[in-house]
Amino acid sequence: MKSSSLAAAAVAVALLLSVCVNGFDDQVSATKPLVKTVKGKKLCDKGWECKGWSQYCCNLTITDFFQTYQFEELFSNRNAPVAHAVGFWDFQSFILAAALFEPLGFGTTGGKLMQMKELAAFLGHVGSKTSCGYGVATGGPLAWGLCYNREMSPMQSYCDDFYKYTYPCSPGAEYYGRGALPIYWNYNYGAAGEALKVDLLNHPEYIEQNATLAFQAAIWRWMTPIKKSQPSAHEAFVGTWKPTKNDTLSKRFPGFGTTMNVLYGDQVCGQGDIDAMNNIVSHYQYYLDLMGVGREEAGPHEVLTCAEQLAFNPTTQASS
Incomplete structure (x- = not known):
């Protein structure tokens, strides 16, 4: 971008x-x-x-x-x-x-x-x-969407010292979930802040104080690949992303399902029709109906969900 x-x-x-x-x-x-x-x-x-x-x-x-x-x-x-x-x-x-x-x-x-x-x-x-x-x-x-703008009872400050040379945690700052697509961890606040030209690393609280900024951070995440070799959620949805042979073998196809893979990986994908995934799908279908498009436009199960997809970025035992 x-x-x-x-x-x-x-x-x-x-x-x-x-x-x-x-x-x-x-x-x-x-x-x-x-x-x-x-x-x-x-x-x-x-x-x-x-x-x-x-x-x-x-x-x-x-x-x-x-x-x-x-x-x-x-x-x-x-x-x-x-x-x-x-x-x-x-x-x-x-x-x-x-x-x-x-x-x-x-x-x-x-x-x-x-x-x-x-x-x-x-x-x-x-x-x-x-x-x-x-x-x-x-x-x-x-x-009941947009009921929250922040994590209500964070269990930790979400500071990862692995990034202390690129996105060092600011003293007293807490990097718990905030925003429309909640941001967690110092490195995500740092990356979003760089893109939006706002000092979110030192002031993560800005996200819960300014709704426009909170939406900007969410749209930036939607439009920006997690890794350069991978699609953004936007590219995966609108079809400008062309799957590789490995993507096809991993059952990753352009559509809504792959946006969940981009944003959440194996937190919701590759585990069958679990509640966490179905909840996101249900919101999408509900909004299609309310906007007059109709949920029938959402596509077949393999495009709409990521139930059988392998994650772009699998979590490891160490990081989890």
Whole structure:
């Protein structure tokens, strides 16, 4: 991911903050794209939401097909009295965060159907990882995404001294789970902070204080491979990743299942139809339905799940 692209988009997002205090939906619908052709390739710039002359900005952008009321439907109980992050998460914070990555293809790759499916997939992960829903909860267990913005009772500070020369733990800092796709460990805070140009290594608490930053960190993780030789969750989902022979033998195919492999590895994959995996899948299907796409678009079992997939990065006995 090019830091220059992120920096340019960050400037656009900063400018938008000055005009989006009121009338957010009016602002997002008023932008007209600029278009030019470079070496036979059509490039577009849509201003604040898709800034920086990108082929992806010539497609629909997220606010073209995803509105405030849909966000409210997907996360209908996030501000319920029993939720743990009341007042933190909102549609505007998500859109401002997404604007940084739309020129790179987040929610802007392919046609409208693929774009909506990717958004449902990403938010499906977010919903499952921040949910406080349970079987008899009001609205059902899938209606409680974005209930949390932090780990409530961390058992440790998540400081790994192995990275003391690259991402040294800051005195007094605790690197427990925070955010929309919760970040754990000093090295993950360090890497996310470098990409987003925010000092998260010394100030991991920023993630639970700023919803836009929390969404940015989650989208960065979605868009960024764990290792250079592997796909990002985004690439695995939209199909720009081409599996190798080893991937095929490991039953890894483009689709939602492989996004779980990228993000969680053998914590949820390669263990059959376990609850941890099925919960994430159920959130994705639930959001597809609410967005009007329909869960039938999620694909067959081998694409939708990672039940039989070998992990990209298997955990070892020592690290576990």
